Amino acid sequence: MTQHNILLADDDIVLAEMLTEYLQGEGFDVTLVHNGEDALEASKSPKDMIILDIMMPKMDGLEVLKAVRQTDTDTPVIMLTARGDDIDRILGLELGADDYMPKPCNPRELLARVKAILRRASTSGKASSSQSDLLNVGDLEMNVHNRQAKLQDEVLILTQTEFDILQLLMQSADELITKQKISEDILGRKLGAYDRSIDVHISNLRRKLSQSTMLNIQTVRGSGYLLNVKRDAA
Structure with missing residues (x-):
């Protein structure tokens, strides 16, 4: 089995070494750095996951994330x-983070989130063996494989994460997808009472779909979202 390579960047040496030891014990290859400049340099070699x-010091995690996302969205x-304060968390998601965790974090919970995100990436292509590789909804086309x-x-x-949420919405176009389902299926965790991560990912998707003449993501207040298709559009 291929060993996943994780970049972990944290200046809390005690916490970072504990998380590194835990992840290595679960079979991950961990590259550990303690400042933003080293994190950015280490990110230039292929990684399966980055934890920032x-x-x-030197560069904060948001600066590193912004720089990484200029060349790597995958x-x-x-x-x-x-x-x-939620502002940092929301800004991180807006800049392209897939998820966030408050510190000090539980190693088991971090591991669960890492596995959930990596699992989505590894199973998307496999699922296409029993269904069409292509999804077509309105003027949007997705190659799942x-x-x-x-x-x-x-x-x-x-x-x-944006890709996975969009795939979920496309597979059930014009149907309500609850925030709870999105959180559990895509992020691998139950939705917290004050968790705005799904809202931010949806906001990012709306911006990226803004040129569509046939689609829009509607909010169903208190429930979730649906991908609305204007089927009578020219």
Whole structure:
């Protein structure tokens, strides 16, 4: 079995070494760094997952994330933050993070989230063996096997989580998908009472689908979202 390579960047040496030891014990190959500049340099070699602390010396995690996403939208990123303010978490998601966790984090919970995100990436292509590789909804086309989406023949730049949420919405177009289902199926965890991560991912998708003449993501207040298709559009 292929060993997944994880980049872990955190200036809390004690916590970072504990998380590294735990992840290595679960079979992951972990590259550990303690500042943003080293994190950015290490990210230039292929990684299956990046875990970034927000508060780091030299470059903070948000700066690193922004730089990484300029050239790499595929590698999943989980942000770690000790701050109680939601602003940093929301900004991280807007910049392209796939998920976040507050510090100090439970190693078992972090492991569960890492596995859930990696599992989605590995099973998307496999699922296509029993269904069509292509999803077509309105003016949006998705190749599940190649993990590529096109709007009006233009390739959409999506993070892994955005792709997975969009796939879920396309597979059930015009049907309500609850926030709980999105959180459990895509992020691998139950939706917390004040968790806005799904809302931010949906906001990012709306912006990227804004040129569509046939589709829009509707909010069903208190429940979830649905991909609305204007089937009578020209």
